[in-house]
Amino acid sequence: MRYYYNQFGLGVETGIDMPFESIGVIGNPTNAGNLLDFSIGQFDTYTTMQLAQYVSTVANEGYRVQPHLLKEIRQPGSDEQELGPVLKVENTEVMNRVEMGQDYIDRVQQGFSLVFSPGGTASNSTWSGFPYPIAGKTGTAENPQFKNGELVANTENLTLVGYSPIEDPEVAFAVVVPKNGTGIGQYPINHKIGRRILDKYYELKENKEEDQGTESESDASQTE
Numbered sequence: 517m518r519y520y521y522n523q524f525g526l527g528v529e530t531g532i533d534m535p536f537e538s539i540g541v542i543g544n545p546t547n548a549g550n551l552l553d554f555s556i557g558q559f560d561t562y563t564t565m566q567l568a569q570y571v572s573t574v575a576n577e578g579y580r581v582q583p584h585l586l587k588e589i590r591q592p593g594s595d596e597q598e599l600g601p602v603l604k605v606e607n608t609e610v611m612n613r614v615e616m617g618q619d620y621i622d623r624v625q626q627g628f629s630l631v632f633s634p635g636g637t638a639s640n641s642t643w644s645g646f647p648y649p650i651a652g653k654t655g656t657a658e659n660p661q662f663k664n665g666e667l668v669a670n671t672e673n674l675t676l677v678g679y680s681p682i683e684d685p686e687v688a689f690a691v692v693v694p695k696n697g698t699g700i701g702q703y704p705i706n707h708k709i710g711r712r713i714l715d716k717y718y719e720l721k722e723n724k725e726e727d728q729g730t731e732s733e734s735d736a737s738q739t740e
Contacts (some may be wrong), residue, residue, distance in 0.1 A: 517553060517555065521553045524570040527560055527562065527569050531609075532565055532585065533583075539566075540560060541560065556616075557657060558657060565583065566693065567690035568688055568690035569583060571677035573614065578616065579610050580610065580613070582608075587605070588604060588606065589603045627653075628651035631652055638654050638706075640707060642711050648680050649680065649683070650681070650682070651678060652710075655674070655676070655677075656672045656675075657675065658672055659672060670697055671697065672697070672698050673696070674691075674693045675706060677690045677691070678714075687717050689714070691706045692706075693705050
């Protein structure tokens with residue numbers, strides 16, 4: 517199982533361009549029942565960056581792409597309003613393709629889209645009115661709290677991963693909110709954070725498209 521999880525970026529380095537990357541916490545199984553926990557994500561612990569790479573691999577038809585904080589390096593511009601010439605660009609690098617048939621990837625993608633459909637675990641008021649198609653997965657990983665060897669509280673790490681749009685995805689995200697309460701009525705903070713991430717992404721995209729449209733109109737006017 518770890519062999520296949522690793523291919524999605526879980527439990528291994530994602531390759532992100534920053535030092536001292538953690539690979540999470542790899543558990544040491546002590547009984548056969550741990551395998552059942554592991555199969556639903558309740559044994560090894562992964563970083564938020566690993567979860568982001570995992571969901572982007574699903575969105576990318578099984579291709580795991582190396583994440584970058586750095587996009588490009590430029591020379592100083594001639595003034596504050598202008599960027600200088602590009603010196604270096606960090607190109608997209610595919611690290612591996614998951615070793616499984618396309619029909620398995622298709623089925624996972626279908627399941628992810630149903631998560632945000634009526635009746636899915638992400639179908640709630642937070643996403644009401646969201647105008648773009650989205651796919652993803654919710655999570656409530658048990659995280660009991662102990663003091664002096666005794667259980668003092670049952671908490672859950674609320675998680676949410678996703679990508680949008682469903683066809684030709686442009687953005688993937690991962691949210692982890694640790695040590696929340698449990699049970700019915702739990703505050704959906706993971707959903708609220710995810711919604712704000714995608715709202716901001718599409719807002720920035722629309723603003724960029726409007727700016728490019730204005731520049732095109734200006735260029736056309738000058739040509740005339």
